[in-house]
Amino acid sequence: MRYFLLLILWASLAGTRVHGAEKVWTAVLLATNAAKPKPVPPQLAAACAGLQRILKYNQFEILGSTTNVMDEREESWMVPSDNFWLRVKARRGSAADGIGTYLLDLELFHDKRPLVETEAKLGPSSPLFIRGPVHSTGQVLIVLMVQP
Amino acid sequence: MKTFEEKYTAWVDGRLSGKELQAFEQEVEGMEAAESDRREVHQLGALLRSHAAGGGLPVLEPVVEFDRAVLDQITASERGWRQAPGSWSSGWLALAGAACLAVAAAGYALLVPKAAVPVPYFAEITSVRAADPSIFATAIQDPSGQVTVLWIDGLDYLPDTYKLR
């Protein structure tokens, strides 16, 4: 019985977290191949293996990052670096979209030039990576993640 | 003992030799007609092969849904396998089942006013508009790695002199 109560308590706590104030974390990354790769940034730990498979790089460094609190009423600008900006309009997903999901309208700018506009559905801690331009030192990536 | 049909098929396909071939040739009345029939079978085979290789067959479309369905089935079945409790006793299974029901009921009553679907385990991209005709954007998903990448092609290369800040 004790276990039931603990489980119910745990479920209640986990559930309340879903409805807390979410933030969007975004960062500009540089992906490279290194003989001795640096440790993976903790924010990317879960996605690292998949990223390595898709992109064929073994090192991911954060060049800059920023965090915004979700505001459904207005669009916001996220400026993780001087070169790359994102215009973000977020709204909470419906029950049909899934608990804790956000629907994002994104526009990516590179040096004030718009590159792409996209609509994406992000669950908590399910990152969206954007493969940007190739730099002489490696591959530029932009990542967005909803943080519960 | 092979039937006549088996021997005839083997002969048509050039699988008879030596004594078997001799015996077959003696058995067949009118080798000329049989030879003519063999040529026909070969013509038929050529026709069927050209049909198989040609563009006359239906095309699998849309491939998006096909690939998605294959991957969904694989990931769903693998999740099922991972969750399969190999060594649990029936008592524990019953207890776990009861606990799940209790949690689900409590969760439903306390937290979820309406039925909700589970959180997607990776990000989904529903649309992309490229700002420039030279830019091409494609979404890549790796469900096993839980990674979604919006892959943009056609961007300018950034040389050494370009400072990433």
Add this chain to the structure above:
Amino acid sequence: MRQKRWSTEFLISQSAANLSALSVEDDLALVVRCQKGELVAFNELVGRHRQKAFAMIYQMVRNEEDARDIAQEGFVKAWRSIARFRGESAFGTWLHRIMSNVAIDWLRRRTGVSAGEFDDTKGLQEAAAGARTVPQAVLAAPERLSDAEVRERIDEALGRLSSEHRIVIVLREMHGYEYQEIADQCGCSLGTVMSRLFYARKKLQNLLRDVYENL
């Protein structure tokens, strides 16, 4: 502004095709990656082989919807079995066998295709005579058929064969399987395969003689 709108989830295969790293890899390299659990690599293989697999299955089951479902089932089976693939044959050949196996199982479930006894002569008017004395075709004035008409005639003729006969014809004539391979796949004897092939060919000769003689 160019607009591209896709459905909820994008083609992994299409997108994977953009990955030059994946595209240049041969099937075997992708198989090795699949054996390490890389679903992305398997998705690339699906993209490379799906149309061929679908076409072969369609030839056997004669229904696009069913062929699609069977091909999906076949790919899932291939993924589950890929750890056992040792590269003794080309991946395409190995996959082909899985697909034909799944299709034969499906036909067996759906139409009761028999592994053993089956009346080969059912519906065959001239086979027995044709076996020894070749049936003489009475041809109308030769008329060259268009490609589309030829396809239609072949489709129609294959559709008139029993499932048992169609399987042996598709595997042997269209895909070059050996008798023994067909027997293994169908779970019947070598003799049964050869006998079915004999009658299936006779039926098709009767149905398609004017087509192949006027090409």
